[in-house]
Amino acid sequence: MPADQTAARFRRLPALLLLGSLAWAAAQGSGSPSYYPHTPGRHWTYSNGETQVVGPAVTHRGVRVVPISHQFGGKTFTQDLLEFRADGSVWLRGVHAGGRLGWYPAPLNVYPPAPLTPGQRWTSVSGTLKSSSAVTGVAAIDTAGGKYNALSIRTETSVGGQISVQTVYLVPGLGVVRYETADGSRIDLLR
Numbered sequence: 001m002p003a004d005q006t007a008a009r010f011r012r013l014p015a016l017l018l019l020g021s022l023a024w025a026a027a028q029g030s031g032s033p034s035y036y037p038h039t040p041g042r043h044w045t046y047s048n049g050e051t052q053v054v055g056p057a058v059t060h061r062g063v064r065v066v067p068i069s070h071q072f073g074g075k076t077f078t079q080d081l082l083e084f085r086a087d088g089s090v091w092l093r094g095v096h097a098g099g100r101l102g103w104y105p106a107p108l109n110v111y112p113p114a115p116l117t118p119g120q121r122w123t124s125v126s127g128t129l130k131s132s133s134a135v136t137g138v139a140a141i142d143t144a145g146g147k148y149n150a151l152s153i154r155t156e157t158s159v160g161g162q163i164s165v166q167t168v169y170l171v172p173g174l175g176v177v178r179y180e181t182a183d184g185s186r187i188d189l190l191r
Helices: 003-012 015-031
Strands: 043-045 050-054 058-060 063-072 075-084 090-097 100-111 121-126 129-143 146-159 162-171 175-180 186-188
Touching: 063 090, 075 100, 100 129, 129 162, 129 175, 146 175
Parallel strands: none
Antiparallel strands: 043 050, 050 063, 058 063, 063 075, 075 090, 090 100, 100 121, 121 129, 129 146, 146 162, 162 175, 175 186
16 A cells, blocks of 8 residues: 555554554664655645755765655755664754755754654754754644544754754655744644
8 A cells, every 4th residue: 555545544543543653663773664654755744835845866975865844835945964873763854955065063863753642751962063852742633634633742852052953843755744943833734
């Protein structure tokens, strides 16, 4: 069954069955490559007009990374370079922006190996940038793109004394269905 059909089925399940599905996905551990979706061509469109597009894996500085393009009106403005490791973890290695590649001296851990569970925490540091994340629970999310039970992940990022907080709502196998920015903006998945 194609991933889009699987995702559509996943989000339509009643809350109890969905929690059971999350438990099943958790039991699969890091062996499930689709826990953090990264198939080339996969895309998500959000209520702020942004489309995120997964590109084919490339090698930068000897590291195999998957580019995630952030587009508005079909034009790419930035591109995250993510490393999907054999243990199932996801690391931010660098960012393309303004025609330049910013490569982190040490990668930032975006997600630890699957499964994510409420109460789980992780931290990473690269130079003066520090990122601390925690799975704060499971939340019922209702967007134009559907209804979901999603893992709520709060991330605090600090650079040079400046702190920014963002919360993402992740559905394993589907991706981020909502994110809330430091300024209080709420951006929802449309499709």
